[in-house]
Amino acid sequence: MDILRKIIEPSLESALADIGVSDDFWKKALGVSREKSQGDLSLPCFPFAKQLGQNPAEIAEQLASSLSGEFDVAAVGGYLNFKAKSEWLARNVMSIDSAPGNTEVLIEHTSANPNGPFHVGRARNAILGDTLVRLNRLYGNEVRAEYYVDDMGKQVGVLAWALSNLSKQQVDDILDDADSINPRWAGKKDHETVRWYQAAQSLRSNEGADDIEEAIGKLVHASEHGDDAVLAQFEQAYKPVLDGMLETLSRLGIEFDTFTKESEFVVNGSVSSLMERLEGLEIHGVADNGAHFLDLGQRGLKGKTDFFYRRGDGSSLYATRDIAYHMWKWQQCDNLINVLGEDHKLQAKQVGMTLTELGEKVPNVMFYAFIKLPEGKMSTRKGNVVFMDDLLEEAKAQAASVVRELRSDLTDDEIDLIAEAVGVSAVRFNIVKVSPEKGFTFRWEEALSFEGESAPFVMYSHTRACSIASKVGRDANFESTGEIPDAMHELLRVMANYVDKLQQSITENKPHIFALYMLELATAYNSFYRDCHVIKDGAVDEFNYAISEKARELLRNGMTGAGIIPLESM
RNA sequence: GGGCGUAUAGUGUAGUCUGGAUAUCACCUCGGCCUUCUAAGCCGAUAACCGGGGUUCGAAUCCCCGUACGCCCGCCA
Structure with missing residues (x-):
């Protein structure tokens, strides 16, 4: 979460200088919190202990009381936990604009x-x-x-x-x-x-x-x-x-x-x-x-x-x-x-x-x-081989049978279109989601999995957002923030990482980082979808709709980047 | 024989470069949620750092020694 880091670092720097820490080795120790209940960013204060001759918990307390900004800060067991203020986060997320590259x-x-x-x-x-x-x-x-x-x-x-x-x-x-x-x-x-x-x-x-x-x-x-x-x-x-x-x-x-x-x-x-x-x-x-x-x-x-x-x-x-x-x-x-x-x-x-x-x-x-393959190395000569043409056909057929079962309202042509997109996306995602240097055993069952960590999981969240947008039938206008429950804060938090993750993924040449991020984004959207309804008793909650629309935009763009086809309905 | 890589719950994986809290996510198994925006969804439970030393206040992460597996060691492509 670089946007939060940017506002924390300066005030932390001066707070640390006040208590006698001058070098900036702590900047790399300031990392993403492991547990979301702990906040967004955390700083372990153990390294300061020796230098200052105080115990880490005291140092954390001291720092916590001297810091303030668009974030909440708490000292817990020698750690300093920062959590972005929800409204501030929402405003920042609404103005996310990716694509700074020019190489x-x-x-x-x-x-x-x-x-x-x-x-x-x-x-x-x-x-x-x-x-x-x-x-x-x-x-x-x-x-x-x-x-x-x-x-x-x-x-x-x-x-x-x-x-x-x-x-x-x-x-x-x-x-x-x-x-x-x-x-x-x-x-x-x-x-x-x-x-x-x-x-x-x-x-x-x-x-x-x-x-x-x-x-x-x-x-x-x-x-x-x-x-x-x-x-x-x-x-x-x-x-x-x-x-x-x-x-x-x-x-x-x-x-x-x-x-x-x-x-x-x-x-x-x-x-x-x-x-x-x-x-x-x-x-x-x-x-x-x-x-x-x-x-x-x-x-x-x-x-x-x-x-x-x-x-x-x-x-x-x-x-x-x-x-x-x-x-x-x-x-x-x-x-x-x-x-x-x-x-x-x-x-x-x-x-x-x-x-x-x-x-x-x-x-x-x-x-x-x-x-x-589970049977061993792939070899055309030994017939131990799965052709991509066959895999894609099979993936499409499986997807078609799922769609047919779930959507009795669709025509054969519509089913065909969805099945093709789901099949292709699932096959690709199954491969991009794991880090490249890891040995990979192809299993039909995994390649054709449409639940959990799969392309259809992400596609599904996106169609939910699309479905809301089409029900509302107009663009969102974000003017003021409203109530921000946990599920929305979590979605905002994940959305705020969009550019960071994209950048990391391409500078390190690791597509799986962004692919896994898309799963996080979809997961967070699903919880938001559950807890923060856009349409309530026929009326549109403008703030919730604005957040939903921004998430839809990031989902759609991110899916294109990850090689998942963003359907509007499935 | 030499070089390079990989090893995390029953299974598959993230984290390892840059050392920090009760190690990520999913599948499986078990339990719960469809009269409100698509249940391909959501909520909960169980469960893991290859072995042995070392460095450190602190090691999945760094160092050393092993083990297993993969790739390479053509005047091939």
Whole structure:
């Protein structure tokens, strides 16, 4: 609660100076109270005890009696508890205006290899990344969401080879219908094309596939040297798959502003000029067969210290292109954020250290742990996989059955609209609400939960506020405050934290902080809804309505930021 | 073997960077609330800091030693 902190600190500072405390180490000790009955902010007075030679309880008493302002202050067991005065809080909350941001942010996320349908394992990146995009926009930052397309190398090479060498019949024979396509997705290109990829992978794992391996190797080699024809062939192969994936992402509400192809940096020469620069670095080294590396051990890297950026044949590696890509990205923004799986930690460290060595800035990276299934790691090959398309269908179906049960007054079209919004929001929220570095096990039951800590919980509070607004049928006018019961004070308190939480969430790149905050906001609104009626005996309580409307505004904006669709009715 | 990360009620989680009061929230279980703005809601009860040392007036939080699990250690992407 920064607004309260701002008025407490100055008066506390002078009160402390009066009793002989001069440094300001206490400023970070002044924190949010643990228990709301204790107030809004609390200051433990134990640290002053030694310095002043008095016991903490006495010090707290003394301070309490000398402080006054738009807050109540009480000394309890060595703590000084501050509570904002309700009217003051209400006036401040009514004038909350978020969006002080003015930074140009480039956020790269998802960037999944375009070789098959989007599955839940890949979803954590996309959902976290997109939430970061939304939160930054909500804060007022200028954001560009970027997808880095891996359009060269082995994976695409295999796909391209398969598409130009295998017929549909051959593919069906090879896969032996083991993972036959779900009829629901027949015609969706990512689901169809992945079968060619799978068939090729199956052939490659057989004995005596040397000729295939050689053919693919040739393609990959050509792509890495920037061969236009091969790159065009690759693009033709992956484009339909990528389009299918983007269709899925779009259903999740995830869109990108720009797509940048990895091959660009080979073709335009920036990779080769980068390699020349790297060769001039102090920590540069050359292996027996002519491969080049940097000895990052000299810069403090532990574990594997040699970072290879150039093969013996002179071609670049993935990480090398990534460095060129980063240098290019830094030319276009003030802040650079990447969303990466934890398997990329070493790689990102190497890229970062190399950028530092070149005098460039290091990007902010949000790492996340993988999503696995209760049966173990997700694997398309083993069929141990949940496709996002299937999850979204299931979520929608579940939501539809709930709506149908609760709302007999709605038409099928209305139910369909609500179910889609609830399904998508629930799936996203289930993932954003936990901190990224935590291991995540996907469970259908949790993904499809519409109660408690879920998107529909927040959506529901918002529709209640909407329902009130539509009953009143006009805008609120806030002129004077009225009675402020506990439930309203609590709502005001939570609302007052809106900007703080949003800011914290984006500066620390932790979407879950804001997601959990939205649950708090909805919870507080629900209690307010119970205790502070807007419409009483047909008359509108103007003050309560004003608070309800402000809460509705924050709910709606916050939901958009958290990736929850703000319905007006559900 | 080395590097990095994670460990909190029966389950899932917040808090850990920046040490403070009876450790957050939800699910489950048990009990209560629909003649007033949508009960996908509200109110109440039960229940947890991986183990061992240390620092401190005070440790879930900081330091050391373990244990378990995950990721990484390609001239792959």
